[in-house]
């Protein structure tokens with residue numbers, strides 16, 4: 001799954017690495033993402049476009065010209081593709097997506113017969129709460145999907161996203177569609193992350209200053225120093241994708257790691273700047289230019305997310321465009 005620019009990490013860098021590692025099937029959300037991805041990964045891998053529609057002749061030309069495979073998710077989309085087939089157009093393969101509980105995109109179970117006219121190569125559905133294995137929705141969706149997929153003996157089947165892969169064999173089928181886990185997110189919340197951290201964000205200290213008890217920090221004066229503090233200003237703001245309210249809750253907010261110490265963010269995050277508490281670090285060990293870790297081995301994207309009112313997916317897909325990005 002490399003939609004949304006590979007979850008914000010750069011499809012141009014990520015997709016070729018996945019292809020080299022043996023991935024032969026890619027998914028994107030938008031047709032435009034598919035066109036861009038085809039140029040990146042060359043002619044061979046399959047590329048599915050999740051948000052198939054709206055299908056019209058201009059879209060059809062792009063699907064054909066770049067050999068992109070639409071994921072047909074409604075009867076009008078199926079009818080459009082069927083008409084194109086009947087007119088004798090040379091079409092790429094297609095997938096059909098059945099809704100088994102999301103009520104977002106997808107055909108209804110009873111629509112199966114109508115899809116025969118497009119001879120799908122892949123039949124798929126999507127979990128709503130696979131990150132909670134005990135939730136009864138999972139088995140209900142697995143059962144519904146098994147019924148639907150039985151009507152497509154010649155198509156490959158795909159149900160599992162990252163967390164779905166960890167639900168066991170009944171969720172796996174022929175093809176899985178991991179995104180978040182590929183990029184280091186924990187697909188098993190509440191348990192140790194089976195994936196490695198792959199993203200690290202380090203930010204330099206711009207300036208150090210002493211703040212007296214009773215002074216406030218940042219816009220709105222929402223944080224008042226309960227004691228004399230030493231603080232550091234970082235060039236990291238909400239324009240870089242860092243949550244404006246990352247420090248809204250004093251003890252449960254986000255922190256940066258510096259010299260092995262957790263340094264909480266203080267006050268409102270500004271557009272370009274934020275402030276952390278470095279009082280726990282000896283003055284002699286502090287100097288402008290040293291790097292604080294905001295994401296990485298010491299602070300997972302899931303922990304940063306939980307501490308800033310987000311989910312890890314948002315942390316990744318929000319990562320700003322002003323960072324220097326280094327790929328190893």
Ligand SMILES: *Cc1c(COP(=O)(O)O)cnc(C)c1O
Nearest residue numbers: 001126161162177178179180181
């Ligand atoms: C985004 C998406 C995925 C990937 O989900 P992750 O939880 O990131 O693994 C899989 N399938 C569909 C239909 C999606 O939209």
